[in-house]
Amino acid sequence: MSSPSGLRTPGTRVLLGISAGIAAYKSAVLARLLKQAGCEVRVVMTDGAQAFITPLTLQALTGEPVRTSLLDPEAEAGMGHIELARWADTILIAPATADLMARLAAGMADDLLTTLCLASEAEKVMAPAMNQAMWRHPATQRNAARLAEDGWRLLGPASGEQACGDVGPGRMLEPEAILDALLHKAPEDTPAPVTAPDEAPAASREATGLTVTITAGPTREPLDPVRYLSNHSSGKMGYALAEAAATLGATVRLISGPVSLPCPEGVERLEVETALEMHEAARRLAPASDLFIGCAAVADYRAERAAEHKIKKVEGEEGLTLRLVKNPDIIAAVAAERTAGTGHPFVVGFAAETRDLEAYARDKLARKGLDMIVANDVSCPGLGFGADDNAALVLWRKAVGQDGASPEGDGIDQEMLAPQAKSRLAMAVIRHALVCLQARRHP
Secondary structure (H helix, E strand, O other): OOOOOOOOOOOOEEEEEEOOOOOHHHHHHHHHHHHHOOOEEEEEEOOHHHHOOOHHHHHHHHOOOOEOOOOOHHHHHOOOHHHHHHHOOEEEEEEEOHHHHHHHHOOOOOOHHHHHHHHOOOEEEEEEOOOHHHHHOHHHHHHHHHHHHOOOEEOOOEEEEOOOOOEEEEEOOOHHHHHHHHHOOOOOOOOOOOOOOOOOOHHHOOOOOOEEEEEEOEOOEEEEOOEEEOOOOOOHHHHHHHHHHHHOOOEEEEEEOOOOOOOOOOEEEEEOOOHHHHHHHHHHHHHHOOEEEEOOEOOOEEEOOOOOOOOOOOOOOOOOOOOEEEOOOHHHHHHHHHHHHHOOOEEEEEEEEOOOHHHHHHHHHHHOOOOEEEEEEOOOOOEOOOOOEEEEEEEEEOOOOOOOOOOOOOOEEEEEEEEEEHHHHHHHHHHHHHHHHHHHHOO
16 A cells, blocks of 8 residues: 555545435535645545435536446546556545444445455545544444555544434545635645544643633523523533533533533533522632633523512503613623632633624623633624534733743734634634643743
8 A cells, every 4th residue: 555645635536435415415515625725536425425415516516527436438448446446545424434444344345335445556545423422432433543554644633513412433534624724735644533422532632631610501581480581502502612611621510500411521510500509609619720711602681580480461560670780790700709818810801792793702802801801793694502503703811921921912813714614713712721721821
């Protein structure tokens, strides 16, 4: 087998294999990105893959016929499976299902894609995608290790929420991340080793030894025994942050309002209902934390007094008057108590806005004494509350220099994080906070 060499664009010939996973829809984006990068792209699909995305879609994106059958008389008359195997500089399988990984690890050649893989000396790369339990299964881990030994380069999988509702490792990397990994691979690189399913590579576990406390989800403020005030927060972003921090080696405590999400593996969850309960838990856990992230959508107000019994409609009255009082500002309280003398934690707030994103974020960063704020526009379709994707504007206070001099300008820097899966966005936010924390401690 020839040694891997990475993409040599323009003109690199990429054979994109697509197997039967829900992530196959991402392969269309990947094909387009490869073409934009200057690659020649031809697609081979398994029978099952065609249930998720049609060959015609991939043909339109690549400008090349899509191969689906090993025994195709027309193809054999021109460029048969051996010729196609010889054509490729790189074979990239995305998504690679547990079934396909098992067949390749066993050396099977029972369809066009597996036959091509055996017949080709091209660089071989795959992006696994499957349910988190399937990825964690010892058989899949054995197969992944065997494939790495055989020269395959495995990209991912990523962790996060999955189509089945589970949360954990098994998501296919985003197309942009796959392309980036291919484009920036050095010629001398060797196939990436398979890591334990719950862990990031040792070199990337930069949060080891740190304690991270995160609030997530909504709060519920009772009006009577059957009604409450709340909001649309699903908790997905906070849970993604908790999983990302745990993946990077941190000890993670998750203070969660009522959500329907499983607790990420390795994370300690404390379930609360009201803003007062969340406030008490945050004040108790924050002083022993290195990093505190307030991602929960805390209700601003609660009933002054919840009714003992269900509030009944009164005949003849067209309205109902409720007396509401302010809830405590949890993130501001944590920041204020830190300022009062503890010196930690590094405090990160979240701001869900519908307009004037930067202005409101800057105001909240200053007014609440935060170290960093992550603001997102929840009015954007497909982003924010309940969605699987999000985008964010991140603002943070610059660290004081080694000479004690104040940062230039207003002392605030910012970065816009483009729309992406919440799992990826969460990892970017956690890593950004860790860099700021390190700069604060070692200017």
